[in-house]
Amino acid sequence: EDQVTQSPEALRLQEGESSSLNCSYTVSGLRGLFWYRQDPGKGPEFLFTLYSAGEEKEKERLKATLTKKESFLHITAPKPEDSATYLCAVQAPDNFNKFYFGSGTKLNVKP
Amino acid sequence: DTAVSQTPKYLVTQMGNDKSIKCEQNLGHDTMYWYKQDSKKFLKIMFSYNNKELIINETVPNRFSPKSPDKAHLNLHINSLELGDSAVYFCASSRAYEQYFGPGTRLTVT
Numbered sequence: 001e002d003q004v005t006q007s008p009e010a011l012r013l014q015e016g017e018s019s020s021l022n023c024s025y026t027v028s029g030l031r032g033l034f035w036y037r038q039d040p041g042k043g044p045e046f047l048f049t050l051y052s053a054g055e056e057k058e059k060e061r062l063k064a065t066l067t068k069k070e071s072f073l074h075i076t077a078p079k080p081e082d083s084a085t086y087l088c089a090v091q092a093p094d095n096f097n098k099f100y101f102g103s104g105t106k107l108n109v110k111p
Numbered sequence: 112d113t114a115v116s117q118t119p120k121y122l123v124t125q126m127g128n129d130k131s132i133k134c135e136q137n138l139g140h141d142t143m144y145w146y147k148q149d150s151k152k153f154l155k156i157m158f159s160y161n162n163k164e165l166i167i168n169e170t171v172p173n174r175f176s177p178k179s180p181d182k183a184h185l186n187l188h189i190n191s192l193e194l195g196d197s198a199v200y201f202c203a204s205s206r207a208y209e210q211y212f213g214p215g216t217r218l219t220v221t
Contacts, residue, residue, distance in 0.1 A: 032208055043115070043201050043212030044154070085152065096208065097142060098167055101154040 003027050006088055006102035013109050016077045021105045023088030024070040031091040033071050035064050038085045038104065047086075078109045114138050115213040117202050123219045124192055132187045132216045134202030142166075143185040144203040144210065145177060154201065160185055192220045 007022045025033065032051050036044035048057040050066040057064045061082060063074045073086055085104040092098035115136045124130055136143065144167075145157040159167035160179040174190040185202060197220045202213040 034209070036210075036212075041215075043203070043214050044210070046209045046211060049207075049209060087154065089154075091208065095167065097159050097161070097205075098156055099210070103152050 003100035004088055004090055004102035006086075006105050008105060009103070010106045011108070013075075013078055013107070015079055015109055015111050018074070018076045018078070020075070021073040021086055021107070022070060023073070023102055025088075025090045025100075027090050027093055027100065029093040030068075031093060031096055033066055033091075034089045034099070035071070035073055036087040036089065038087055044087055075107070078107070080109045080111050083107055083109045115202060115204055115211050117200075117213040117216050119216060120214060121217050121219075123221065125221055126192055126194060128192050129188070129190045130192060130218070131189070132200055132202075132218075134185045134187070134213055136183055136202075136204040136211070136213075138204055138206070138211060140204035140206050140211070141182055142205045143179065143182070144201075144205070145185065145187050146201040146203065146212075148199045148201060148215070150198075158185075158187075189218075192218075194220050196220050 005024050035047040038044040048064040053068045055066050061076050065072045085106045087104045089099045089101045118133050142161045144159045146154045148154050157171050158177040163179045176188045179185045199215045199217050201215045203210040
């Protein structure tokens with residue numbers, strides 16, 4: 001069964017056009033939810049960790065939020081350099097060292 | 112300075128061969144991982160070590176054998192390679208569950 005579902009699969013934005021990426025999860029008793037950025041041909045790069053519903057984290061043009069069933073990655077006034085695949089992952093409730101990843105949202109920001 | 116490094120970056124080999132991928136981290140982390148990323152971009156955990164001790168061993172064929180000679184190194188040996196083993200393999204290390212990934216090894220089995 002899918003533990004983490006990300007939508008949309010792909011998103012094209014014009015530079016400056018704000019939007020949100022969604023990550024919904026089905027694990028019970030969420031321990032931690034993680035966002036990563038992956039550039040083509042590279043390994044994922046850690047962005048944020050969220051632990052509690054209502055928690056928010058910000059970094060430059062990115063803001064991650066968490067509810068009891070999903071997380072959003074809000075991108076404000078994106079720039080072309082924000083183009084990448086954004087991955088979401090959750091910790092398994094029975095083993096905190098185990099992570100379930102979504103398939104990602106591929107973001108393309110046009111100048 | 113490279114935090115998590117993997118060698119080789121590309122590996123092209125024939126079915127039935129045996130190959131190894133090496134990983135090293137200089138972050139001082141206690142936990143290291145191997146992941147497989149398939150063509151649909153799903154990252155699936157294969158193994159995890161904490162201080163050289165195997166703590167996660169997912170449903171992976173016995174042909175895959177990890178080894179951690181010390182907590183800075185985690186290698187992956189694959190026997191009798193099959194076409195379905197073609198993927199990108201990522202090594203990672205973590206602190207407080209935040210994972211730091213290597214650049215990946217693209218394995219192509221022909």
